[in-house]
Amino acid sequence: MSRLRYIAKRVALSVPVVWLGTTMTWAIIYLGPIDPATRLLSEGQTQNPAAYEAARTQLGLDQPPLQHYFDWMGSLLTFDLGQTWLLYQGSDVNALILDFLPRTLWLGFWSVLIAVCIGVPLGFYAGMRSNTASDYVASMGGIVWRAMPNFWLGIMLLAVLGSSQAIFGFDWQSLWIELDALTGSPDLSRLHTVEGFLAATKKVLPAAIVLGSASMGNEMRIGRTAVLEVRNEDYVDLARAKGVSERALVWKHIFRNALIPLVPIITSEAFLLIGGSVLVETVFSINGIGLLFFNAATQGDLPLVGTLMYVFILLIVGVNLLQDVLYTVIDPRVGLEGA
Amino acid sequence: MSDEPLLSVRDLEVVFHTERERIHAVDGVTFEIREGQTVGLVGESGSGKSVTARSILGLVDEPGRIEGGEILYRGEDLTEDNWADHRGDIAIVFQDPTNSLNPVYTIGNQIEEALRIHQDLRGRAATDRAIELLEDVGIPDAPRRVDEYPHQLSGGMAQRAVIAMALACDPDLLVCDEPTTALDVTIQAQILDLLAELQAEQDLAILFITHDMGVIEDATDWVNVIYAGEVVERAPTEALFDHPAHPYTRALLESIPGRTDPDERLPTIEGEVPTPTGPATDCRFAPRCPEAFEDCRSVAPEHVSLDGDRSAACLLHDPARSDGGERQ
């Protein structure tokens, strides 16, 4: 019961977080120094008072700020997100998000998976062999890997893949499954077929590796120290004393405990992924929600920026809740000691 | 009781290598335990008693290393290679019960693990046996507790569970490293009772390590007093408390409040316990010893046999060096 109560408590606490985040977004956009209505109009139209007033009315800016705030929050709450202004002019925002979001999620899914599958085992390996040459190589690699800027790594990776024939002796683009181009959006409409799935995966693979690079380094590092910590616990000694084999010691007693500090790391990577998606989607020309956000911001569709920010906030809060659920699964102590 | 001791530790040396120095945490410790016997190892913090306990089970961690001596279990020398074969013959209970149990597995799971290794019990049979063991160590409502996690138990209960886990290995020797220090006095009494009971039932030998002279007096048959990595006195418990032979033992007993008249000042030992950084060249207690004489500062005392199997490493008892001989 306590675990359920713990999760219920976390859900309750995430409500004010979403509220605070969206309120700040609203304040930045509508109370900020920029008049969103002006930004929506072209050079010529700004001179036209009628067009300006029309834009203001449509944005609801002719109302008192408080009224506008409640309307805005209300429409977010009911997912009544309206139409876009500049970007994909006049299209339904809901549809737009449904169109763009899956590509980002697909990218995020693979980058988390790759980071976890490479970073965690490598970290545990280094931790179990601490202060050996392989530990140093792995640790050093992780640190440098983590320090590389995403966008730069992406560019470099694209260059390498583009001339993979010359470097590795095979052509990445035609390897296994022929890709139409190195960059671009994955085709998610054929995921249910094996070939479609593989093609979509191969398409985002380089981007996912780049996006997951920082996370991979972090997970490795934390995994290493976690293993080092757990190795010195009394209960590990006691398990050894009672005759548990080294293999069982590692997999049963050390592994699961070392995972506990990794949980927040893996989920906080999700923050990075969502933020980093803007850069990586730009470099790899993937039409994801990050790129959409960036375009909306640079082209001045501020209402869309606000709406997308709301979607991001929901994503992040959702990931946070996922983290709490993971915690309760891995660590039976959660919920008893309080948050 | 057979002639051969169950466990015999001879000239054990454990050295910790730090950046600055080599610390001889255990410096030539020798003692033995016979079947069914409870032997105490008593000393202040930093005397090397816990390191001795860990070395017996091959659990000395870096930067510590066993650098000399032998640990004979039923006459067989325990080394890196064959410790694994004797896992379970010797079980250990640590000071802090909350750290001794893996927090992410149930009590039952951890006991069953030992049962699987040492008694080849699995499934329902293992669970039933685990419940029995928990009942044996006095945990009420064992069928329910077996599915609980360590953090759901109080300190006393957790220590009982640790003991149950040790028993699951079916050991001949139980090493108890300050098993009651983290517990309250009424809980300590429970655990001491429990250990005595188990020993009577299962003919278990116990190595009892503590800093508490009172616990030693209650729980052990035979005592080794350890000071700065060396055993300075060995004696049957009663004899030791009646006539401590080594000045350190004497001073230690006197400084315990409650044994002396409350209106008088407590007798004290001046100075601090030294950290042994090299092989002994003198008596390490000499600087604090009220009875030290010149030789004490230049000769490392050997154990001198006294009446009734007991011995003390003190020049006062060495007829060749001390004119006093047996002092009162």
Added chain:
Amino acid sequence: MTAREDPVVSVQSLKTYYHDDSIVGAKPPVRAVDGVDLDIREGETVGLVGESGSGKTTLGRTIIGLADATDGVVEADGQDVTEFDAEQARDWQRRVGMVFQDPEESLNDRMTIGEIVQEPLKAHDWPVLTVAVEGDATVRGSGVRPAEPDETVDLTVGLDGDVTVRDELPLSADAVTAAVDRSGDAPTVDVTVEKSRAEIRRDRAFDLLDRVGLSEQHFYRYPHQFSGGQRQRIGIARALALEPEFVVLDEPVSALDVSVQARIINLLEDLQDEMGLTYLFIAHDLSIVRHIADRVAVMYLGNVVELGPTESVYADPHHPYTVSLLSAIPGSGSPWTGERITLRGSPPNPRDPPAGCPFATRCPAKIRPDDYDLPERTWRALDELRVVFRTRARAEASAAETIKRLIGLDVAGQDLRETVSDLLADHDLPPAAQSTVDAAVELAAGGDDDAAAEQLREAFGSRCDREHPEPYDGGEDRTSQCLRQEAEYDGVAETIRARQEDEP
């Protein structure tokens, strides 16, 4: 030991509860101190013993003002400490001192010993340098002020310009000049102190270090460079810096080795003699309390269950908990001559103490109801059974269990019947008792552990389970909270001995 003087501190029905700060799903508060009466008289040492979680440290902290009282009064000089505002509390804390348990933890290891010992002095801008003048004179001068009535006087100036300095101040009379000006209506005294406050403080720190057995050369060292015993001396010096009259010693020696312990205890006793201090000595080690305390208060679950002169309490304990504690002292240090009494289980959760006597769940001398005539071992089995139900009722069911129960699976029944039959295996219960037990088991199996526990309490409980005993006057300045003090019952010690014989 002084007789009945006015108490330095008088604690009256004090309650200190700890509440969770969480907004959602708050649990009941921890009743750390739950109605304590205790007078601490001038010049004496009161030993406060109890197990961890008994609330002894919280009591000390509440008196000092480190914890907020929930209810009740801590009276000192006719004022209630618990009602003080921040400034008054500061003023109170100036007059009391506290020594903490862990010498590794209680000193800030980024500060030198000198800074540590001087910190209280700086915090209160010590020395105040109050000046009293003979006759009706006005006092002037920088850094000094006229003494208020009833205030400690630092400097006494005669109208002839003679200066006397209070002994405790590290200031020689030569360093103070007083110029008396008689030209006005009333004479004016101009006092100049040639020694800076910082210098006086430093000398005071030297003085304090010297008193606790350290020397000036330790002034610029850091705590890392000291052993546990020396660190505890520094902690004592800091507590004494502001010349307190009353010092709370919170387990000052429990973290130390025996040989070091003895030296600290001797030091504390010496300081008490020299400075006329009053101690509240908190400890879990009964031998130490016996050595140092004039009176002892035994705490259990937030209550002082027994209070009295140490020797008298140790020789003839009135409360069964005191008896159990004394008998649990290992080795020959125990004053209890009989067989050791081993208490069952651990103290109840202070969030949810028993309704009657707090010790009822573990008491070896508990009053039995007259309804049944059962052998002692059967009573014990029944007691244990009640603890099982109580624990089950309080335990949080796991998520899996909750779900199983929701879909109507029998989760607890099997386990429970097993446990109950194990517990009562070789006891003959009268049919009435047996049916009560069976009914309770069925209730619990149905998921209502609370009702089951309640049913057993109704059937097998006694006065001890219903009534919170008031302190009984046991004569010789002693009180104890046990119903067996009433004339109709047998005494505690004889009951325990009789029961021990009853059950081999």
Added chain:
Amino acid sequence: MAGAHGPSSDAADDEVTPETASTILPTESPTLVWVGLGAGLLAFEVGALATFLVAILSDTLAAASLPGVGFVEGIEAAARQLPTLLSRETVPNEGYWNGQRWVGTFLGLRPEVAWGIRVALVYLYALAVAGWAVLGYRLYRREYRAADWTPRDDVIDRFRNHGWGLFGLAVVFMFVVMAVFAPALGPTTVDKNMRNSYDNELTYWDAETDSVETILVGEANLASQSRGDGEERVGPMEYDDFGRFHPFGTLPTGRDLFTFIAVGSRISLVIGLLSVGLSVGVATSLALIGAYYKGRVDLGMVLVSDGVMAMPQLLLLIMLTTVLKDTWVAGLYSGAFLLALIFAFTGWTYMWRSLRGPALQVSERQWIDAAKSFGQRPRTIMRQHMLPYITGYLLIYGSMTLGGAIIAIAGLSFLGLGVSPPTPEWGRAVNLGQEYVDTGSWHISLIPGLLITLVVTGFNALGDGIRDAIDPRSDAAGSDADDGAAAGRGGGA
């Protein structure tokens, strides 16, 4: 262990004799000598220092059209007049080949040698200053400090043996020196090469006409572009057709990449320091207050910071830079000041998150209770008893966050936001070179990227080193889990 550290002699009472001091400086008045050395070192570079400070001030004011610009410019001009030994004027590298020899370069050496000498001198000078500071510390430790041992000594000793931390320190040192001496390090200047390239002329040896010609710098740049292979590139360590030496090659615009990077490091450092300073300030005070009062105060802070953190930092940065683009703050120091503010606004939460754990831990220590027990005031307790324990963490997370900030700034400029052109920023160089990575002009993207990686690794290594030095056992999973939040954000941008 009593007296385990340091000698048992008492530093307070023993006067330090000249003999003991002579191990540091062979003189009877080491302090005077030390001050003299300092003055000497300062004299070398007083001009550069003044120019550096005034330049930042005037850059800040210039775009903002605030009053006082003229005044500052006056000072700037005056500062330029101050003698500076290691300036481009003293060791010039810009000259031309007149058919027989190099004209206008230092001692008539080839430009690359002259430039190399200047760079070497600058770094030598910086090393000397660092050495002087270390000497000062040791002098203080020997002569003026009353305690013969402090816990900080151990920290420093441990750091000195921490190879990885020292590597970090070295990298950070190189980077900081590059930022501070940026104008003296570049083969040319931003003003001449980029900002006002059409106002400046350049003399060169025209191989076709066999004569010395003059050309506008802007036009020369057009002919030195790197946009592909062979003739279309000026790679690292190459001369262009106008006798200009380019240590890192040229940009696609023909401008000098090294100058671009050197000046770019300055803006990265300024934004980084400013933003980390601000967020450290906010985070520290909040962490202290939250840890001292706990309970609801702390919970409130958790909610607010969660609210800010729920907006992904880079997205928040994009949103804020867009919204604030046209305000006057955005003009300050080419937008760097605004960027620093935004970073601080979005970054304090991560810093606070990382500090909260240690602060709560310290607040549980008994010495806090001890201080409360004698009525110490909350403010003093926070300052004296809690702050010293989290300054270590401040350094660790500060160092790592700085690395993260450098990546994030680069990321923004890569997207065309943030620092406004033509002020150089590393990320923009990566962006500019993006198209040419698989051509002969690979250097444009590769070099700044490698440098970012190196510098960020350096800052992280420094953080690691400080952590290990402060507490050798602190390699705890818990504290690392926290720093993941602070350090990891770099990768996200």
